Amino acid sequence: MLRRIGSVTLFFLNAVIRFPATLRYPRELARAFLQIGWLSLPVVGLTAVFTGAALALQIYAGGSRISAEAVVPQIVAIGIVRELGPVMVGLMIAARVTSSIAAELATMKVSEQVDALTTLSTDPMTYLTAPRVLAGLVTVPILVGLGDILGLFGGFVVATQGLGFNGPSYVTTSWNFLDPVDIVLSLTKGAVFGGIAVTLACHAGLNAGRGAQGVGQATKSAVQAAAILVLAANVALTGLFFGQ
Numbered sequence: 001m002l003r004r005i006g007s008v009t010l011f012f013l014n015a016v017i018r019f020p021a022t023l024r025y026p027r028e029l030a031r032a033f034l035q036i037g038w039l040s041l042p043v044v045g046l047t048a049v050f051t052g053a054a055l056a057l058q059i060y061a062g063g064s065r066i067s068a069e070a071v072v073p074q075i076v077a078i079g080i081v082r083e084l085g086p087v088m089v090g091l092m093i094a095a096r097v098t099s100s101i102a103a104e105l106a107t108m109k110v111s112e113q114v115d116a117l118t119t120l121s122t123d124p125m126t127y128l129t130a131p132r133v134l135a136g137l138v139t140v141p142i143l144v145g146l147g148d149i150l151g152l153f154g155g156f157v158v159a160t161q162g163l164g165f166n167g168p169s170y171v172t173t174s175w176n177f178l179d180p181v182d183i184v185l186s187l188t189k190g191a192v193f194g195g196i197a198v199t200l201a202c203h204a205g206l207n208a209g210r211g212a213q214g215v216g217q218a219t220k221s222a223v224q225a226a227a228i229l230v231l232a233a234n235v236a237l238t239g240l241f242f243g244q
Helices: 002-016 020-024 024-036 038-066 069-109 111-117 124-162 167-177 180-208 211-242
Strands: none
Touching: 002 124, 002 180, 020 024, 020 124, 024 038, 024 069, 024 124, 038 069, 038 124, 069 111, 069 124, 069 167, 069 180, 069 211, 111 124, 124 167, 124 180, 180 211
16 A cells, blocks of 8 residues: 555656646647546536535524524535535546546557557656646636535525525625635645546556456546545545644
């Protein structure tokens, strides 16, 4: 485990130092931003809306047992921005993007396309990995921000249309309850989760074994590791920001 952690860490650092060189490949960079950011938006948006709506219903049902239904706006706001928004986006990225990138790069590895790049004096780290890691670090925080907004919107719709809350009062209460540190934490989690998901995908893909079994194993291990590390990083970042 320690050997793999060290290998992935060095892999990430090697990708980071190649960020300036990725400007030589604008098409590959644009493709990475499209794949990780724009094409992930529908699933992220729908997940966030439904999560916010379900959270509002659960908080209302639980609060009604102690006559505390009025806390729905506050709890939904802090729950979505601090935890559920970043975590759900991170897990969706791990499910969608990590699997896609790992399978793509593993297929390139087993079909010797990566070796062909090296033969043509093109560094695979610069051409394949660095654009994707950069796109993950930049686009996932944006997706988290949009997911937070859509999650709050889902809670707002359920609360105002089904639970009898006043719309303007709900928005004001939610906004006043949030601190700037909550938003900073949410976006920081997005950057960390994006870096984890994409780095593990690229590392697994470029180190895949031979044949179809190697592609499947690389994809499975990348998704499993990304999901677990997203949840572990969530706990660590929450403790770092709010731990005593």
